[in-house]
Amino acid sequence: MEKNIILDKQDASNNYLTPHQIVTELNKYVIGQDEAKKSVAIALRNRWRRQHAVEDIRDEIMPNNIIMIGPTGVGKTEIARRLAKLAGAPFIKVEATKYTEVGYVGRDVESMIRDLTEKAISVVREEYTVLKQAEAKTAAEKRIIDILVPSNKKDNSADNEIEDNEDTRNTFLKMLRNGLLDDREIEINVRVESAPSINVLGPIGLDDMGINLQDMLGGIMPKKQHKKRVKVSEALPMLQKEESEKLIDMDTVVKEALRRVENTGIIFIDEIDKIASHSGNGNGAEVSREGVQRDLLPIVEGCTVNTKYGSVRSDHILFIASGAFHVSKPSDLIPELQGRFPIRVELKSLTEDDFVKILTLPENALIKQYQALLLSEGIELNFEEEAIHEIAAIAAKVNDEVTNIGARRLHTILTTLLEDILFDVPDIITDKKITITAEKVRTSLNDISDNTDLSRFIL
Numbered sequence: 001m002e003k004n005i006i007l008d009k010q011d012a013s014n015n016y017l018t019p020h021q022i023v024t025e026l027n028k029y030v031i032g033q034d035e036a037k038k039s040v041a042i043a044l045r046n047r048w049r050r051q052h053a054v055e056d057i058r059d060e061i062m063p064n065n066i067i068m069i070g071p072t073g074v075g076k077t078e079i080a081r082r083l084a085k086l087a088g089a090p091f092i093k094v095e096a097t098k099y100t101e102v103g104y105v106g107r108d109v110e111s112m113i114r115d116l117t118e119k120a121i122s123v124v125r126e127e128y129t130v131l132k133q134a135e136a137k138t139a140a141e142k143r144i145i146d147i148l149v150p151s152n153k154k155d156n157s158a159d160n161e162i163e164d165n166e167d168t169r170n171t172f173l174k175m176l177r178n179g180l181l182d183d184r185e186i187e188i189n190v191r192v193e194s195a196p197s198i199n200v201l202g203p204i205g206l207d208d209m210g211i212n213l214q215d216m217l218g219g220i221m222p223k224k225q226h227k228k229r230v231k232v233s234e235a236l237p238m239l240q241k242e243e244s245e246k247l248i249d250m251d252t253v254v255k256e257a258l259r260r261v262e263n264t265g266i267i268f269i270d271e272i273d274k275i276a277s278h279s280g281n282g283n284g285a286e287v288s289r290e291g292v293q294r295d296l297l298p299i300v301e302g303c304t305v306n307t308k309y310g311s312v313r314s315d316h317i318l319f320i321a322s323g324a325f326h327v328s329k330p331s332d333l334i335p336e337l338q339g340r341f342p343i344r345v346e347l348k349s350l351t352e353d354d355f356v357k358i359l360t361l362p363e364n365a366l367i368k369q370y371q372a373l374l375l376s377e378g379i380e381l382n383f384e385e386e387a388i389h390e391i392a393a394i395a396a397k398v399n400d401e402v403t404n405i406g407a408r409r410l411h412t413i414l415t416t417l418l419e420d421i422l423f424d425v426p427d428i429i430t431d432k433k434i435t436i437t438a439e440k441v442r443t444s445l446n447d448i449s450d451n452t453d454l455s456r457f458i459l
Contacts, residue, residue: 019045022086029082029364030075031357036345039066040083043318043343047087047264050316062315065300065340067272067330068322070347073406076322080268083320089264090120090257096272096321099292109295113305113312116265120257121309125248132247133240139247140239141176144232145169147186182233189225191242254309265317273323276332293334300340350399350406355392358407366410370418377425379432386438391417394441394449402455412459417444
């Protein structure tokens with residue numbers, strides 16, 4: 001029954017989302033880039049379609065991997081991250097430049113599958129922990145009551161003594177639940193999980209092989225316990241965590257996590273343009289980049305990767321790659337790898353109008369974030385409409401004249417604009433309402449934005 005609850009929870013998030021609904025959800029956080037949103041929406045819905053296709057052909061339906069092309073700060077990572085949340089799927093973001101070809105010091109490409117598996121294990125274990133919370137809390141409370149009022153159920157105890165003892169325990173349980181015992185100190189046994197950190201394989205390391213030394217030695221080196229004196233308010237969550245771990249069937253967790261990785265996992269490979277060979281001169285750097293591409297190829301095509309939780313097939317994992325491709329171009333990737341990313345979408349540079357929308361429309365809009373920060377100090381922060389347009393204009397101007405970093409430019413501009421306010425609240429500024437005007441924006445930023453050298457270092 002519990003397994004079905006977990007499966008239903010994992011499927012519910014994308015079970016009924018059509019491509020149009022997926023785009024609608026993405027629009028809450030990402031401005032523009034309609035072509036990219038459409039592509040990822042289709043890719044996500046196709047994953048659900050595959051799992052509900054007839055069994056005879058289900059394994060033959062391969063994911064349509066996507067490569068997103070566009071400058072930094074235009075929404076590539078945000079689209080992938082929000083897509084994973086919508087799907088309720090295991091998701092990791094990796095940097096292509098972090099990997100080296102087999103035989104060199106560094107991370108091998110198979111480690112991305114192991115990282116995705118770890119993420120899935122963590123998520124599923126947390127879901128089961130939530131399901132077991134009530135049961136674990138009851139068990140933790142019993143352990144605390146056992147310490148405060150030891151049970152008197154012995155064969156030679158009189159019936160009235162047993163009854164009195166139970167009444168006392170029930171009284172203490174009520175006091176515990178009402179917080180009346182929070183400040184009382186008790187002595188509890190706390191498990192200490194320790195394993196030697198040994199690297200027996202030189203630069204490769206056990207982690208890159210998907211092996212955990214503590215797991216290897218778990219049966220030989222039992223977990224130690226030591227006594228610790230703490231307040232009841234601190235002891236309860238500690239004991240509840242221990243009881244949760246006892247109640248969770250890790251075999252079930254692992255089985256479900258591996259199922260999710262293989263069927264719904266998403267890996268976002270950023271900066272894939274950095275491993276493209278574009279000079280054609282065959283030097284060491286180019287050979288190394290091509291080596292990483294060739295190592296990446298079987299992972300994207302579909303292979304079996306050994307992890308410490310068992311074998312994981314990568315055949316149906318969705319890969320979304322992205323890169324600015326300023327120097328190189330997608331055709332500089334080896335042909336075999338290009339073929340495994342059949343869908344290519346180009347994200348457009350952001351305009352001044354886009355910046356206005358980014359500042360105001362998304363649910364996590366920057367202006368809303370700063371308003372929430374200052375509201376914690378009891379201050380209402382408002383921006384005049386003309387001020388917002390002025391900020392957007394400066395962002396577009398600096399991006400054109402210095403370096404185009406897309407929407408990230410808005411972070412630097414707002415930080416500079418609000419720096420004095422954030423520093424002076426609450427010591428000097430005591431007003432309960434602050435309004436940012438267009439004049440304030442011009443006074444604070446125009447001198448900087450007009451000076452290319454200052455813009456380069458400040459904005």
